[in-house]
Amino acid sequence: MTERQTRETRPQRRAWWLPDIPPVRHSEKLVSAAAAVLAILSLAAFTMHFFGGHSLPFLVASMGASAVLLFAAPHSPLAHPWSFAGGHLLSALAGVTAAQLIPDITLASAVAVGGAVLLMLAARCLHPPGGATALFAVLGGEAVTQAGYGILLVPVGVNVLILLVLALVINNLTPGRYYPPGLRRVTEPLTENWPFGQFRLARGDLEAALQGMDSYIDVSETDLAQIFSLAMQHAHARRLGEIRCGDVMNREVPALEYGDTLERAWGIMREGRYKGLPVIDRSRRVIGIVTIIDFLKRVDVQTTQPVFQRLAGLIRRTLDDHSDKPEAVGQIMTSPAATVEENAHLATLIPLFAANDIHHIPVVDAERRLVGMVTQSHLVGALYSWRARVS
Numbered sequence: 598m599t600e601r602q603t604r605e606t607r608p609q610r611r612a613w614w615l616p617d618i619p620p621v622r623h624s625e626k627l628v629s630a631a632a633a634v635l636a637i638l639s640l641a642a643f644t645m646h647f648f649g650g651h652s653l654p655f656l657v658a659s660m661g662a663s664a665v666l667l668f669a670a671p672h673s674p675l676a677h678p679w680s681f682a683g684g685h686l687l688s689a690l691a692g693v694t695a696a697q698l699i700p701d702i703t704l705a706s707a708v709a710v711g712g713a714v715l716l717m718l719a720a721r722c723l724h725p726p727g728g729a730t731a732l733f734a735v736l737g738g739e740a741v742t743q744a745g746y747g748i749l750l751v752p753v754g755v756n757v758l759i760l761l762v763l764a765l766v767i768n769n770l771t772p773g774r775y776y777p778p779g780l781r782r783v784t785e786p787l788t789e790n791w792p793f794g795q796f797r798l799a800r801g802d803l804e805a806a807l808q809g810m811d812s813y814i815d816v817s818e819t820d821l822a823q824i825f826s827l828a829m830q831h832a833h834a835r836r837l838g839e840i841r842c843g844d845v846m847n848r849e850v851p852a853l854e855y856g857d858t859l860e861r862a863w864g865i866m867r868e869g870r871y872k873g874l875p876v877i878d879r880s881r882r883v884i885g886i887v888t889i890i891d892f893l894k895r896v897d898v899q900t901t902q903p904v905f906q907r908l909a910g911l912i913r914r915t916l917d918d919h920s921d922k923p924e925a926v927g928q929i930m931t932s933p934a935a936t937v938e939e940n941a942h943l944a945t946l947i948p949l950f951a952a953n954d955i956h957h958i959p960v961v962d963a964e965r966r967l968v969g970m971v972t973q974s975h976l977v978g979a980l981y982s983w984r985a986r987v988s
Contacts, residue, residue: 625773628771629668629669632668632767632768632771633664633665633668633669635763635767636664636667636668636760636763636764636767637660637661637664639759639763640656640660640756640759640760640763641655641656643759644656644752644755644756644759648751648752648755651751652740653740653741653744653748653751653752654737654740654741654752655752656752656756657685657730657733657752657753657756658729658733659685659726659727659728659729659730659733660726660756660760662725662726662729663681663685663724663726663760664760666681666724666725666726667681667760667764667768667776668764668767668768671764671768671774671775671776671778672774672775672776672778673778674723674778675723675724675725676724676764676776676777676778677722677777677778678761678764678765678777679721679722680717680722680723680724681722681724681757681760681761681764682722682757682758682761683717683720683722683724684713684717684722684723684724684725684726684727684730685724685726685727685730685753685756685757686749686753686754686757687713687716687717687720687722687727688709688713688716688717688724688727688728688730688731688734689730689731689733689734689748689749689753690716690746690749691709691712691713691715691716691731691734692709692712692713692730692731692732692733692734692735693734693745693746693748693749694709694712695708695709695712695731695734695735696709696734696735696742697745702735702736705735706732706735706736709731709732709734709735710728710731710732712731713727713728713730713731714728730753733753734748764776765777806821831944839942840942840943840979841939841940841941841942841943842937842938842939842940842941842942842943842945842946842960842971843939843940843960843968843969844943844979845943845971845975845976845978845979846939846960846968846969846970846971846975847969847970847971847972847975848968848969849969850871850874850875850969850970851865851869851871851874852874852875852876852877852881852967853865853874853875853876853877853887853926854876854877854878854879854926855876855878855884855885855925855926855927855930856925856926856927857925857926858914858924858925858926859892859911859912859914859923859924859925859926859929860912860913860914862874862887862926863892863912866889872888872889872956872957872972873886873887873888873889873955873956873957873970874886874887874888875934875959875967875970876926876927876930876932876934877967880966881966881967882961882964882965882966882967883934883936883959883961883965883967884930884932884933884934885927885930885931885932885933885934886930886931886932886934886955886957886959887926887929887930887931888931888955888956888957891929891930891931892908892911892912892929893908894929895911895922895923895929896908896911897910897911897922910922911923934958934959935949935953935955935958936958936959936960936961936965937949937958937959937960937961937971938960938961938962938963939960939961939962939968939969940963943976943979946958946971946976947976950973950976956972956973957970957971957972958970958971958972
């Protein structure tokens with residue numbers, strides 16, 4: 598067997614005992630662990646303070662399993678707020694019902710978990726730790742059994758509410774994370790169609806693919822679309838070689854500030870034949886972008902004057918103390934603006950242009966300060982040069 602065949606068969610041999618989990622950065626592992634520590638510590642301290650004197654447990658053990666999902670895999674559909682809250686509450690309902698109707702504790706435990714799975718799937722709130730909550734309702738002891746359906750409020754409901762609040766706060770305060778799943782940052786290149794290759798893959802195609810699997814897949818169509826986009830970007834980067842946005846951008850592009858007049862902005866764009874200009878703050882960080890479209894959107898449509906006269910009226914500075922039209926760049930700019938880092942690969946521009954339907958993207962450095970501007974013309978020129986080299 599050749600060395601290549603050995604490398605290819607080795608993952609297959611271990612696939613049955615070692616899951617093929619995507620690699621995670623060490624920093625992300627530490628952040629997940631620290632978030633779980635903070636969340637469980639806060640949950641335990643709060644519930645112990647307010648409910649520690651009760652006969653019921655103040656902390657439900659299955660919350661530890663939920664913390665793994667909420668803080669180690671917060672983007673998973675299994676960690677969605679409805680999956681988390683509904684999964685625990687419905688599982689507790691199934692557990693209490695089984696405990697009260699079935700005297701045999703062994704059979705009651707089995708029916709509780711089975712009922713929990715059925716309810717969670719029916720209500721679209723599958724959350725694996727819910728199975729432990731169902732068992733808690735059966736095996737939690739005499740105090741839990743006597744409390745009956747009351748455990749849905751205390752301790753299960755209280756635990757769920759507090760941990761959900763902690764998940765919302767901690768995850769959304771952690772850079773690079775968002776919670777609940779499906780909540781996207783405006784800077785991420787999302788679009789309904791992904792224009793790679795010779796076809797356009799629509800979001801409905803991804804939904805159909807997930808349904809065709811005929812089993813529960815722990816990924817949403819949004820995340821699958823993101824995976825597909827990043828994979829295609831990587832494929833393009835591999836083919837194009839090491840071409841960075843900073844290699845093709847225009848470094849001499851002028852910039853505007855929030856308070857600049859429309860007259861000044863239009864004058865710069867007309868003189869330099871720019872179709873768009875970035876808007877920066879005093880630290881040269883990009884806060885928006887102004888394009889010809891932004892001007893045209895504010896043109897008065899209630900008059901019969903020719904469009905150029907209406908545009909001139911918008912641009913002309915008002916000398917009175919009060920004005921009914923925008924006067925400053927900040928009043929018409931598009932904000933926030935899509936940006937790209939100068940060290941980013943050229944292939945990252947493709948989904949950015951497609952997702953935002955734009956022709957100009959400000960280029961920033963590692964500190965998010967403006968260093969240039971890249972346009973669709975720059976992208977087309979770089980791709981043409983690459984094509985000429987390889988053909």
